[in-house]
Amino acid sequence: MIATESLSKRFPRVTALDRLSVDIGAGVTGLVGANGAGKSTLIKILLGLSPASEGRAEVLGLDVATRGATIRERVGYMPEHDCLPPDVSATEFVVHMARMSGLPPAAARERTADTLRHVGLYEERYRPIGGYSTGMKQRVKLAQALVHDPQLVFLDEPTNGLDPVGRDDMLALIRRIHTDFGISVLVTSHLLGELERTCDHVVVVDGGKLLRSSSTTDFTQTTTTLAVEVTDTDDHPDGTRALREALHARGMTVEDGGGLPGAGHILLLTAQGEDTYDLVRDVVADLGLGLVRMEQRRHHISEVFRSSDEERKEAAGHVS
Numbered sequence: 001m002i003a004t005e006s007l008s009k010r011f012p013r014v015t016a017l018d019r020l021s022v023d024i025g026a027g028v029t030g031l032v033g034a035n036g037a038g039k040s041t042l043i044k045i046l047l048g049l050s051p052a053s054e055g056r057a058e059v060l061g062l063d064v065a066t067r068g069a070t071i072r073e074r075v076g077y078m079p080e081h082d083c084l085p086p087d088v089s090a091t092e093f094v095v096h097m098a099r100m101s102g103l104p105p106a107a108a109r110e111r112t113a114d115t116l117r118h119v120g121l122y123e124e125r126y127r128p129i130g131g132y133s134t135g136m137k138q139r140v141k142l143a144q145a146l147v148h149d150p151q152l153v154f155l156d157e158p159t160n161g162l163d164p165v166g167r168d169d170m171l172a173l174i175r176r177i178h179t180d181f182g183i184s185v186l187v188t189s190h191l192l193g194e195l196e197r198t199c200d201h202v203v204v205v206d207g208g209k210l211l212r213s214s215s216t217t218d219f220t221q222t223t224t225t226l227a228v229e230v231t232d233t234d235d236h237p238d239g240t241r242a243l244r245e246a247l248h249a250r251g252m253t254v255e256d257g258g259g260l261p262g263a264g265h266i267l268l269l270t271a272q273g274e275d276t277y278d279l280v281r282d283v284v285a286d287l288g289l290g291l292v293r294m295e296q297r298r299h300h301i302s303e304v305f306r307s308s309d310e311e312r313k314e315a316a317g318h319v320s
């Protein structure tokens with residue numbers, strides 16, 4: 001769907017993209033990076049709206065440097081910032097955008113009604129956009145990106161400014177764009193957790209460079225770390241501590257489950273094969289504790305950032 005080869009974009013004071021080479025296939029792909037990482041710049045280059053300084057890129061097999069107009073016919077774009085006219089209704093605006101994309105009047109009206117229904121804006125479609133909530137405005141922006149039935153959509157920070165419920169609704173909607181209509185999605189966010197849940201594939205950029213590109217399942221692959229949680233008992237009012245001490249006594253290295261939900265009651269230890277499970281089970285039973293859970297931990301995407309930060313700090317340390 002998208003391929004870039006050593007793509008760079010330099011502004012006078014900053015390099016927004018730095019020799020980025022990445023291949024993105026069909027499905028829902030998350031483009032994640034902190035503010036200023038170069039996400040919006042990449043989208044503008046892929047749409048043929050902004051020229052690259054170096055390198056090349058293709059979208060749907062079309063060269064972005066020469067085929068921008070054709071790319072924009074086949075790709076929908078939801079920009080990050082508010083860009084909606086306040087005085088017109090969602091219907092008027094989306095019909096206008098459909099006409100701009102080349103749909104005849106009747107088809108534009110029909111597609112607009114269908115798309116607004118799909119994004120959950122049907123009831124309010126004749127009210128002026130100026131009176132809409134942030135969530136409703138985001139849906140109008142999404143509808144105009146979808147109205148001409150594109151093969152691919154670029155969604156730039158679609159959950160920006162939404163409350164947690166609004167975020168979840170938007171993420172579910174994004175997933176359905178692919179499952180219900182077969183449209184592939186490139187969605188940007190600076191929030192890792194939401195991409196972990198929504199995307200098939202995640203591309204991580206940092207300072208305009210590619211940090212990692214892999215399937216979400218690869219990101220969240222299981223580790224050799226076991227998370228163990230036990231109950232307290234009358235004999236052991238702090239069951240977690242009792243277990244930690246007992247495992248220590250058997251030569252195991254045990255850490256507190258710091259960043260995990262319910263932290264404090266969770267112990268982390270490295271599994272040395274199947275025997276570790278049996279050992280933990282036996283120690284828990286000997287102490288008379290209840291075993292709430294014992295599971296292999298999964299990686300979180302945020303760890304990719306943490307380890308790259310650590311690498312940077314380490315590199316800086318070596319220089320100084």
Ligand SMILES: Nc1ncnc2c1ncn2[C@@H]1O[C@H](COP(=O)(O)OP(=O)(O)OP(=O)(O)O)[C@@H](O)[C@H]1O
Binds near residue numbers: 011034
């Ligand atoms: N037109 C421009 N002129 C000069 N610098 C720019 C321009 N557009 C972007 N930049 C700079 O390029 C870098 C990358 O910006 P970009 O908007 O692509 O980041 P982003 O990852 O989309 O972050 P955000 O979500 O905050 O928009 C930033 O340092 C930004 O200040």
